[in-house]
Amino acid sequence: xxxxxxxxxxxxxxxxxxxxxxxxxxxxxxxxxxxxxxxxxxxxxxxxxxxxxxxxxxxxxxxxxxxxxxxxxxxxxxxxxxxxxxxxxxxxxxxxxxxxxxxxxxxxxxxxxxxxxxxxxxxxxxxxxxxxxxxxxxxxxxxxxxxxxxxxxxxxxxxxxxxxxxxxxxxxxxxxxxxxxxxxxxxxxxxxxxxxxxxxxxxxxxxxxxxxxxxxxxxxxxxxxxxxxxxxxxxxxxxxxxxxxxxxxxxxxxxxxxxxxxxxxxxxxxxxxxxxxxxxxxxxxxxxxxxxxxxxxxxxxxxxxxxxxxxxxxxxxxxxxxxxxxxxxxxxxxxxxxxxxxxxxxxxxxxxxxxxxxxxxxxxxxxxxxxxxxxxxxxxxxxxxxxxxxxxxxxxxxxxxxxxxxxxxxxxxxxxxxxxxxxxxxxxxxxxxxxxxxxxxxxxxxxxxxxxx
Numbered sequence: 001x002x003x004x005x006x007x008x009x010x011x012x013x014x015x016x017x018x019x020x021x022x023x024x025x026x027x028x029x030x031x032x033x034x035x036x037x038x039x040x041x042x043x044x045x046x047x048x049x050x051x052x053x054x055x056x057x058x059x060x061x062x063x064x065x066x067x068x069x070x071x072x073x074x075x076x077x078x079x080x081x082x083x084x085x086x087x088x089x090x091x092x093x094x095x096x097x098x099x100x101x102x103x104x105x106x107x108x109x110x111x112x113x114x115x116x117x118x119x120x121x122x123x124x125x126x127x128x129x130x131x132x133x134x135x136x137x138x139x140x141x142x143x144x145x146x147x148x149x150x151x152x153x154x155x156x157x158x159x160x161x162x163x164x165x166x167x168x169x170x171x172x173x174x175x176x177x178x179x180x181x182x183x184x185x186x187x188x189x190x191x192x193x194x195x196x197x198x199x200x201x202x203x204x205x206x207x208x209x210x211x212x213x214x215x216x217x218x219x220x221x222x223x224x225x226x227x228x229x230x231x232x233x234x235x236x237x238x239x240x241x242x243x244x245x246x247x248x249x250x251x252x253x254x255x256x257x258x259x260x261x262x263x264x265x266x267x268x269x270x271x272x273x274x275x276x277x278x279x280x281x282x283x284x285x286x287x288x289x290x291x292x293x294x295x296x297x298x299x300x301x302x303x304x305x306x307x308x309x310x311x312x313x314x315x316x317x318x319x320x321x322x323x324x325x326x327x328x329x330x331x332x333x334x335x336x337x338x339x340x341x342x343x344x345x346x347x348x349x350x351x352x353x354x355x356x357x358x359x360x361x362x363x364x365x366x367x368x369x370x371x372x373x374x375x376x377x378x379x380x381x382x383x384x385x386x387x388x389x390x391x392x393x394x395x396x397x398x399x400x401x402x403x404x405x406x407x408x409x410x411x412x413x414x415x416x417x418x419x420x421x422x423x424x425x426x427x428x429x430x431x432x433x434x435x436x437x438x439x440x441x442x443x444x445x446x447x448x449x450x451x452x453x
Contacts, residue, residue, distance in 0.1 A: 001069050005062040006030035007083055008073035009049055010039040013165070014096055016139040016151040017071060022046050023153050029059040031082055055085045065091045071099055074168040075389050100139060101173030103160050107137065110288045113164035113171055113205060114182030114218070116334040117281055121182060123309045124278075124285035126152055126161040131305065132289070132298035136161050142328070145307035159292055164205070166198075167191065171205050178214035178291045180234075180284040181206075184223045185333045190361040190390075199223045216243065216287045218280075232262065234283045243287045245279050250344070259283060259299075263290040266299055272306035275313050275341040311440065313338070316447035323430045324450040326443050330358040330436035332369035339376040342430060349429035354381040354419060355401075356435035360393040363400065371404035377432075380411040381422060386437025420445050 004021045006014050009030025015038050022028050022045050029048040032039055043049050050057040062068050070086045070093040086093055103109070110129075112122040119142040126138035130152050138152035138161040152161075164171040164179065167188050184202050186195040199222055206225035209215055215227050219235040235241035247267075248257040255274040259266040266286070271278050286299055294302070308314065317324040323346065329338045335355070342351060355374060357363045363370070363385055374380045382398040398413055405411045414422050419442050423431065431450060433439055 001026065002067040003027035003029065003059075003062045003064070004069045004071060005058065005086075006071050007076050007080065008032060009042065009047065010034065010036050011073050011075070011096075012038070012141055012143075012150055013139065013163070014071065014073055015039075015042055016149075017096060017099055018042055018047055019045065019149070019151040020137075020139070020153065027059070027061040029062040031057075053081045055082055058082065058085075065089055068092075069094065071096055074170070077389075095168075095170065095173070097165065097168075097170030097173040100162050101175065103137075103139075104162065104175045104177075107160040108158050108177035108292075109160050109162055109174060109179075110136070110292060111162045111164040111171070111174055111176040111179040112182065112284070112288075113166060113179055113202065115166075115185040115187050116329075116331055116337070117182035117277075117284075118163045118165070119309055119328070120278065120312050121180060121281045121284050122161055122163040124281060124303075124306050125288045127306050128285055128289040128294055128299055128302040129157075129159060129161065129292055130154065131302050132294040134159060134289075134292050134294050136292075139163065140309075141165070142309040142312060144309055146305070161288075166201060166205075169201055172201070172208065174205075174208060176209050176213060178216070178288055179205075179209060180288060181215070181217045181221065181223070181225075182281075182284060183218060183333065184221045185331065186365075187331055187362070189365050190359070214291050216284060216291075218284075232287070234280070234287055236280050236283070241283075243283050245283060248279065250274075250276065253345075255279065259286055261287065261290060263287075264296065266296050269300060270304040272304050273308040273313060274345075276344050277337045277341045278313075313341070316443060317450045319451075322428075322450050322453055324432075324447055325430075326433045326440060328436050329434050330362070332366050332373045335370065335434060336373040336376065338432070338434070339373065342432065343376065346430050350378045350427065351430045351432065352379045352381065352426060352428040353377040353432040353434055354383065354414075354422075354439065356383045356416065356433075356437045356439040357385045357398055357401065358436040359388055360385055360390050360396045363398070364393055364396045367400040368404050370401045372406070374401065374411075375406035375409045378410070379426070379428070380405060380409060381426070382411065382413050383416040383419065383439060384413075386435065386439075388437070416442075420449060423449055 010032035129136035234243035
């Protein structure tokens with residue numbers, strides 16, 4: 001293989017694999033629908049990218065079926081012209097998940113699965129290993145602030161950290177050496193149909209763990225694992241979970257706790273990103289790090305120096321008067337955890353959230369749960385739904401969420417294009433922009449405005 005061509009190269013997971021092949025010296029080409037900061041970075045690193053679905057724009061080096069691997073994301077429609085061209089000409093075509101699966105057969109995969117918490121936990125795990133004597137390769141679902149990338153290369157390390165995505169059953173291609181499962185709250189029902197099918201997908205995932213491997217599962221999940229590997233549990237509470245926190249100290253903008261672990265307790269763990277939800281994320285990450293052989297001092301140092309992930313509790317402005325953060329939360333339980341954590345840090349302050357729902361099907365299936373979680377805010381501002389891969393569904397709009405907010409909670413709908421002006425005229429102490437869509441495109445302008453207030 002001399003070349004790799006990506007259909008959807010600008011996706012956060014796809015770009016990580018593109019960087020892997022760039023660093024190995026292969027020709028990397030790709031298509032994406034929209035230019036972005038990430039695609040521009042890839043072009044600067046040597047990738048040959050274009051933004052029109054046009055077979056004539058495919059680089060010459062990527063046109064030989066004998067020497068070119070094609071990687072595509074499930075979000076690409078079947079009628080995509082370039083994808084059809086590669087299929088008609090007998091290219092080796094693989095989903096992103098298949099490529100990651102191959103890596104877990106060649107390395108010891110430390111994988112993080114679950115409805116939410118995957119990106120932070122896998123990024124934290126990667127940082128713990130990378131700054132230790134163990135080191136790791138990593139393919140992550142977000143840009144880590146420690147490294148400014150979603151990819152870590154360590155040719156000498158036997159470990160690879162992977163965010164195990166349940167969308168389209170992608171994680172069924174993996175063969176983990178050790179895996180965490182953070183949560184199994186139903187999602188992607190457009191793919192799975194029912195909660196039972198969703199839980200079954202996770203159960204099957206546990207069967208893929210290597211013999212003599214490890215499963216670390218959040219205490220209390222509905223899903224029952226079916227696994228020959230050693231099963232341990234984790235949780236925040238010291239009453240439950242083989243791995244858990246004790247002696248938690250929260251105050252003065254800091255969180256410090258002790259890790260209780262069957263692999264060795266660690267006292268005085270300090271969170272580099274001090275929000276309470278990161279206690280559980282940290283416990284899961286430290287469990288994987290201990291399994292991989294990271295020592296106590298390295299874990300303590302790594303937890304304190306972890307800077308977080310872009311769009312995960314991502315503070316863009318933080319002064320005594322105002323705070324503005326962006327978060328990727330797009331599932332009701334993610335929103336709840338995010339808002340509750342910020343409430344804890346900013347008790348008694350006026351907190352306003354601007355939420356862009358992601359997908360018509362997710363809004364249809366969970367609008368009541370979205371409304372309940374968002375009702376924890378002092379004011380809820382909703383934009384139109386971000387469609388991503390979907391077509392509109394009659395009757396499914398952000399109004400469904402607005403109509404189901406708890407009595408007394410202030411809420412309104414706005415046009416996304418008006419968001420900066422809305423921020424200018426809305427009183428708040430803490431502002432949050434929430435969702436996995438393109439509302440993030442306005443974050444720099446919002447941050448610049450909030451800095452002047």
